[in-house]
Amino acid sequence: MQRISRLGHNRGEVVGPRSRDEFQRSLKITPGGSMRAAPFFAPHPPYAVSGAGCWITDADGSKVFDCENNFFSLVHGHAFPPVIEALHNVLDDGTAFGLPTTSETRLAEAITTRSPKLEQVRFTSSGTEAVMFAVKAARAIRGRPMIAKFEGAYHGAYDYVEVSLDSAPNNWGDSSPNSVLYASGTPPSTAADVLVLPYNEPKSCRELIRKHHERLAAILLDPVASRVGMVPIEADLREVIQDCCNRYGTLLVIDEVVSYRVGFHGAHATFGFEPDLVALGKIIGGGLPVGAVAGPASHMAIFDHTKGKPAVSHGGTFSANPLSMTAGLAALQAYTKDAVARLNQMGDTLRSEAIEQLRRRELPAQVTGMSSLFRLHLKAEVVRNYRTSFPSALQKAALAKVHRAMLERGFLMTPNCSGALSTPMSETDIQDLAAALVDAVQEVWKQSPWD
Ligand SMILES: Cc1ncc(COP(=O)(O)O)c(C=O)c1O
Numbered sequence: 297m298q299r300i301s302r303l304g305h306n307r308g309e310v311v312g313p314r315s316r317d318e319f320q321r322s323l324k325i326t327p328g329g330s331m332r333a334a335p336f337f338a339p340h341p342p343y344a345v346s347g348a349g350c351w352i353t354d355a356d357g358s359k360v361f362d363c364e365n366n367f368f369s370l371v372h373g374h375a376f377p378p379v380i381e382a383l384h385n386v387l388d389d390g391t392a393f394g395l396p397t398t399s400e401t402r403l404a405e406a407i408t409t410r411s412p413k414l415e416q417v418r419f420t421s422s423g424t425e426a427v428m429f430a431v432k433a434a435r436a437i438r439g440r441p442m443i444a445k446f447e448g449a450y451h452g453a454y455d456y457v458e459v460s461l462d463s464a465p466n467n468w469g470d471s472s473p474n475s476v477l478y479a480s481g482t483p484p485s486t487a488a489d490v491l492v493l494p495y496n497e498p499k500s501c502r503e504l505i506r507k508h509h510e511r512l513a514a515i516l517l518d519p520v521a522s523r524v525g526m527v528p529i530e531a532d533l534r535e536v537i538q539d540c541c542n543r544y545g546t547l548l549v550i551d552e553v554v555s556y557r558v559g560f561h562g563a564h565a566t567f568g569f570e571p572d573l574v575a576l577g578k579i580i581g582g583g584l585p586v587g588a589v590a591g592p593a594s595h596m597a598i599f600d601h602t603k604g605k606p607a608v609s610h611g612g613t614f615s616a617n618p619l620s621m622t623a624g625l626a627a628l629q630a631y632t633k634d635a636v637a638r639l640n641q642m643g644d645t646l647r648s649e650a651i652e653q654l655r656r657r658e659l660p661a662q663v664t665g666m667s668s669l670f671r672l673h674l675k676a677e678v679v680r681n682y683r684t685s686f687p688s689a690l691q692k693a694a695l696a697k698v699h700r701a702m703l704e705r706g707f708l709m710t711p712n713c714s715g716a717l718s719t720p721m722s723e724t725d726i727q728d729l730a731a732a733l734v735d736a737v738q739e740v741w742k743q744s745p746w747d
Contacts (some may be wrong), residue, residue: 309528310700311341311356311358312355312428313356313469313673314356315342316340318355329623335364342355342356345747346375348374348378350362350721352708355438360378361706361707361708361729362708362718363708363729364715365718366522367718368517368557368578368715369578369641370640371579371629371631371716373721374583374714376583376626376627377621379583380628381626382482383619386399392542392613392618397617399616400616400618402621403419403580403621403625404417406624406625406629408590410628412561413479413570413592414562414591416593416596417589417596417598418596418615419507419615420587420610420615421586421612421615421617421620422452422577422586423449423451424452425612426452426577426588426589427454427553428457429456429518429553429596429599429608429610430551430575431457431744433598433608434513434514434549434572435513435514436608437513437547437572437595437607437645438513438546439513440511440512441513442489442490442508442516442681443456443515444491444508445457445491445514445516446494446495446521446682447460447524447681448462448496448516448521448523448524449461449495450515450523451516451551452521453517455746456489459478459487459490460473460478460492462476463682464686468683471497472494472503473492473494474492475487475491476492491505491512493515494683495524495680495681496529497533497681498536499534501533501537504541505544514547514548514573515541515549516551517537517548517550518554519534519550519555519557519563519726520667520669521551524685525679526611526670526674527681527685528666528679528681530678537569541572543581546571547572547595548571548573549573549574550573550574550575551574552574552576553577554577555666556578556579557636557639557667558640558666558667560631560632562574572595573590573591574589580624581624582620582622582623582624582627584624584700585614586621586651587626599662631719635719636667638669639718640668642668642721642726643665643666643717645661645726646726647664647665647731649731650670653730657738659734659737659738659741660675660676661674661676661677661737662739663733664685667693668716668718669714670715670717673685673687674691674737675691675747688745690746694740697744698713698733698736699713699735702733702736705736706732707732
């Protein structure tokens with residue numbers, strides 16, 4: 297397969313006429329012509345028609361090599377045969393029941409077997425719900441109203457966890473970050489119950505947690521948060537967080553909706569955390585909608601409905617639907633220790649190749665990430681957290697150009713130039729991806745330097 301011009305369109309054209317027509321039609325029936333904000337990029341993305349392995353075919357018959365994998369959820373790429381086969385086997389039996397199914401127990405067992413610290417599981421239909429229920433559970437368990445989260449971190453759409461998701465130099469404050477509301481109309485009182493912590497600044501974090509610990513139910517942490525810069529948590533901060541949780545009885549809630557993939561036993565095990573609750577999603581659904589809250593049975597008892605109204609009620613019409621459960625089990629079974637190790641190795645190769653080539657060409661850019669996750673930053677200074685990753689206006693515009701330049705080369709990344717590898721990828725694909733990324737950065741740098 298040729299590396300350059302994988303798309304069938306003329307070079308410089310990343311969207312064909314059928315996608316253009318479809319977008320015009322879509323503009324009439326949904327705001328901005330897009331059902332989700334995240335995949336949108338100007339003028340509009342191509343429409344996907346089918347996927348197989350690493351490739352997506354669009355409405356105009358062109359193929360793109362997918363490094364986005366539906367926002368990191370498809371660890372085996374598209375139409376993974378074991379998932380498709382498992383779904384075919386159950387599809388004729390019905391899609392959702394107001395009764396439990398054995399498939400939910402099987403997937404929960406697969407998760408608890410991989411991660412012994414997670415003794416019990418409750419499924420949801422999305423990561424947003426998983427985080428929301430984990431936060432509600434933590435507040436109920438501790439009887440405290442406040443949560444702490446890291447500046448810039450994305451944890452889904454619950455009001456509280458959106459605080460300081462996109463704070464900026466004009467409002468983020470000093471080393472004790474302001475709690476900045478995200479969506480217009482969010483009740484201002486929300487900010488009063490969210491402590492915002494600066495990532496990889498252990499001294500400030502310890503001081504802030506100490507100051508607020510009496511009201512603090514939980515610390516919500518994604519140890520490789522994409523929007524915080526996709527930088528793995530540093531050892532000093534990890535120790536401070538675990539120590540403060542032990543000292544003050546604050547619960548540690550780990551958001552592994554994305555980062556579960558970094559290790560066979562999950563991110564909490566990779567980083568050596570003792571989690572009180574973990575939020576899961578994405579890859580545990582095998583490409584179908586999913587989320588889960590998991591943790592020790594003593595904490596999960598907060599959801600127990602058998603003795604009357606539970607402390608925290610948890611429902612969801614499509615929670616634990618058998619299709620998501622079946623697809624998730626097939627995907628997890630194939631994400632073996634060997635598969636995890638191979639994918640992690642390919643991620644290391646991608647990052648080190650790209651970083652080395654960027655350095656050799658003296659381009660002010662770097663690639664962060666961990667395991668099979670990566671993110672490009674158009675910055676020379678080391679990215680350690682949200683503030684050091686925060687792009688200037690020029691850098692933001694240049695990132696959009698790199699994203700487009702990658703599409704012209706036939707590679708799809710997220711609009712902020714991050715991505716996740718999938719198991720059907722080969723070593724050659726990784727070399728091609730690294731080369732394309734550096735090429736795209738160089739092309740944009742020559743046209744419109746950002747430094
Ligand atoms: C770290 C993290 N937490 C939670 C979520 C929310 O998951 P979902 O989109 O399934 O609601 C996401 C989604 O991208 C995420 O990246």
